[in-house]
Amino acid sequence: MTSEVATWQPAPQELGAAHMQALDRAAEAQDDALDVTEEDTTLLRELMAANLDQWQALIDATTSTTLAKWLRVVVLAEARLPGCERGAKSPAILMARTLRTRNAYPKELTAWIRSVSDNRFLPYGSLLDRL
Structure with a gap:
């Protein structure tokens, strides 16, 4: 008799307008403390949990000016919000x-x-990923 232990993998969260608006609001605050509402905190956590393919699609559709602002928000979210740490897999x-x-x-x-x-x-990624 064999038994298998499986892990539950939730379906990837779709990134939508609400997520982009949360990034915009956090970027407008220009506050290194990342003082955001509970709703935006939840949205930022969902963003940080999204897979990198979802992020790449979002990044490709974003202007460079907006992307630079969002980059700051993502760095702050990873540093300030528990559960948002992504290490070498950071968006x-x-x-x-x-x-x-x-x-x-x-x-x-x-x-x-x-x-x-x-x-x-940050900001270059893992050396192993670049080889």
């Missing part, structure tokens, strides 16, 4: 990579990221 890495590809990566952004985040993979 901030995809955002930074896209901004660099578009030649729109702000020069001061790397220093700011390192000043507010303890994620050692």
Whole structure:
């Protein structure tokens, strides 16, 4: 007799307008403390739990100016909101990579990221992923 232990994997949360609006509201606050409402906190947690393919589709459809603002929000969410830590799988890495590809990566952004985040993979990602 064999027994198997399975893990439950929830279906990926669809990223929609409410998630983008939460990113916009947090970006408008321009507050390194990331002082957001409970509703926006929930939406940000859902965003951070989304898979990277979902993020890539969202990133590709976003202007560079907006993407740079959202990158700051994602870095702060990962640093300030419990349960949002993504390490080497952070969507901030995809955002930074896209901004660099578009030649729109702000020069001061790397220093700011390192000043507010303890994620050692930001903004470049894991060396193993780049090989």
